[in-house]
């Protein structure tokens with residue numbers, strides 16, 4: 001259907017009015033509550049904490065037949081009263097996500113196309129390249145201002161970028177891992 005601007009505004013206004021009448025004329029709260037309770041009926045609930053950031057919002061995790069079926073904010077959490085930010089509200093995708101890639105995408109040096117590779121191949125390749133790069137570029141000592149050797153144990157040839165998809169514990173381990181290997185360039189796009 002193609003609409004000109006005037007028709008579009010008229011159409012939008014009518015739709016908005018319809019929604020407003022619907023929302024005011026019919027109390028959908030019991031229906032929504034029933035739909036939610038049906039979904040989690042007979043599910044086991046566990047109290048948990050959102051893994052993503054230090055706000056530490058409480059969550060209720062519902063599981064049925066060994067599978068997580070719903071995660072929502074825990075209303076007993078004093079500082080959030082059951083609210084979650086959009087990231088926390090999507091926590092279920094850590095467990096159930098049909099869109100999660102299951103193969104690695106690899107573009108060889110000089111190539112203009114991506115190839116699908118098995119994850120095991122990618123892990124082996126990462127370890128190999130990581131090891132080779134560290135062996136080649138690790139700086140054990142460098143000259144200080146006074147000309148004497150100073151132990152620095154530094155690796156400048158690898159940089160590490162954290163992800164908003166990793167949780168607090170993973171970010172902690174990544175940071176420890178980087179320090180252990182001497183990496184000095186490590187960053188996280190979600191830090192505050």
Ligand code: SF4
Nearest residue numbers: 050053056057085088
């Ligand atoms: S719900 Fe949002 S604000 Fe709360 S802990 Fe998770 S990421 Fe942090």
